[in-house]
Amino acid sequence: MKLHEYQAKGVFADAGIPTPPSQLADDVDGVVDAAGEIGYPVAIKAQVQVGGRGKAGGIKLVEDEDEAREAADDILGMDLKGYHVDRVLVEGAVDFVDELYVGITMDRGEGKPVAMVSTKGGVNIEEVAEEDPDAIAREHVDPAFGMHPYQARKAVYDAGVDPTVARDVSNVLMTLYDLWEQKDGSDAEINPLMVTADDEVIAADAVMNVDEDALFRQPELAEMEEEAASGDELEQKADEYDFDYVRLEGNTGIIGNGAGLVMTTLDLVDHYGGEPANFLDVGGGAKAQRIANALDMVFSDDNVDSVVFNIFGGITRGDEVAKGINEALEQFDEIPKPVVVRLAGTNWEEGMEILNEDLVTVEETLEDAVQRAVEYAEEVEA
Template sequence: MRLHEYQAKQVFADAGIPTPSSEVVETADAAREAAERIGGTVAVKAQVHVGGRGKAGGIELADDADEAHEAAEGILGMDLKGKHVEKVLVEEAVDFVDELYVGVTTDRGEGRAVAMVSSEGGVNIEEVAEENPDAIARTHVDPAYDLRPFEAREVVYGANVDRETARDVTGVLSTLYELWDERDADDAEINPLMVTEDGGVVAADAVFNIDDSALYRQEELAEMEDEAFEDDFEARASDAGFDYVRLDGNVGIIGNGAGLVMTTLDLVDHFGGSPANFLDIGGGADAERVQAALELVFEYENVDSVLFNVFGGITRCDEVAQGINDALEAFDELPEPLVVRLTGTNEEEGRELLTDRVETAEGLEEAVKRTVELSGGDGE
């Protein structure tokens, strides 16, 4: 579960990490009132799960309450990289002299957490990692000991943080790791962590993503789940028990198993297509779940073709086929071309059962190429 910025900042502030004064609002009038209460220059920030909000017009500075009202009017309701903006954060602007990156995430290759600090804050950390990896200081954390104080200091000094700021940054990194560990997080990041003229630090942005499987023991965070969704697609997918991520492309993708779906996304991209979503229906999906997944993907207006890729292990291919047939009965005409690849348990029975309103393919590359062609790509 990915928290919004305002939710993540509340978690960070409760743990003692300095954050700017702020209020989250849903109307331009409320933004004006919030700006009046905060006083001075404020930032009006779209609350959506996308990067590069500033460049896309989702963040505006306002010198007074009237400008905050105008900025909120322009941001609320806008489509920001495919996300509809329903809330904005009105936040005290930070007067800063430097920007840092501080983060804790899971290094799956090492099977451990990795704590990181970079002096190149305020920009996409993935770009920094690719273009200038030496600009990121890091240490892997032994779970038997957690992040020890000397390790945190080594990372901070390794990032060439000024001595007058290093103590505060070390405290933020240590707190961030404690939150990551105690709250079952996948990622905990502050980018940028702004350095003020007096050497203090303020979290000007916040990312906090929680392991969905651990929400049962994170009751406080689980209560934020409904608000963390940005659109009906994500909320409905969660209610149905799907792992779903909406993307910017036009090839709808459904599969059973995260690895299979990721492979399918990669092949769609390889053969010239652009994925519209990631949707994993999980193992043992019955006809009702299959129908719900198809209806969800068909409703996304970007989609021009759909690939349903199923490996029948626990999931029986004939049951999947019946689910597809049931879903298509709701449509007088097929909304978009649908290619189905069934392999595994009862695959022959499944292909025989499928309606002739869909195309079938036995090989994965064959299925992907055909789906990309139907979406308007060349499939080569």
């Protein structure tokens, strides 16, 4: 479960991590009232679970009431990378001199949690990891003992954090790890952790993702679940259809049966120069209606320009998949996005015969199917 920024900040603040004063608002007058109580300047921040909100126009810094009204009117109701914005966080602006990154996640390669610190806060940490991996200090933690204070200090020191604020940053990192552990977190991060001219550290953003299977022992977080899902129609639809679905930032939609098969397809899309738009696993034994639901999911994503179906039949039968694809596409007067299909395994030959090639492009190999889908997506972008 992904918490919204305002929810994660509430959790962080309750644990003692400094956060700016803030209020949630869902209309323009509410934004103006909140800004007046907090005091200008304020930041108005779209509450959707997507990266790059600032670049996409979802975060604006305003100096007075007129600017607040204009910004609220622009952000509320906007479509932000496919997410509808129905709430904003009105937050006191932080006069900062430096931006840091701190985060906790699971390093599956090491089989341990890892604490991360970087002086390159305020930007996409994935880009930092790719372009300058040495800019991120990492400290692995033995979960049997938890994070020791010396480990937090070492991570902060290795990252090159200014000694003036090193102790405070270490304390924030320790608290973040404790929250990650106690709340059954999968990821917890602050980006940026701002440093003010008075040498205060303040969490200007907050991310907290929680293991859904552990919500039974996190009643306070479980109460946030419905609100956490609001505003994301695709994730609500995924819950309704009972799909394993993850939205990505590309434009080539992917549907497969089995997590490994879908991951392979994602890798091939990247290999052939495309960008995956999603991870969607329909599971084993998928019947025609489930396949139709999967297409409905992917077609509902405005970012998707083409779709590749990669089905390898075990208990999933190729003829059932083909029926589902035909049934779904025959509902449209015009196919909204080009669909490429690759079938293999159980009853794949029957499935290939059933497929309506007026509605889909059929390829015999996975490589050919992925390349064709990437080409279609590039044609739409061009």
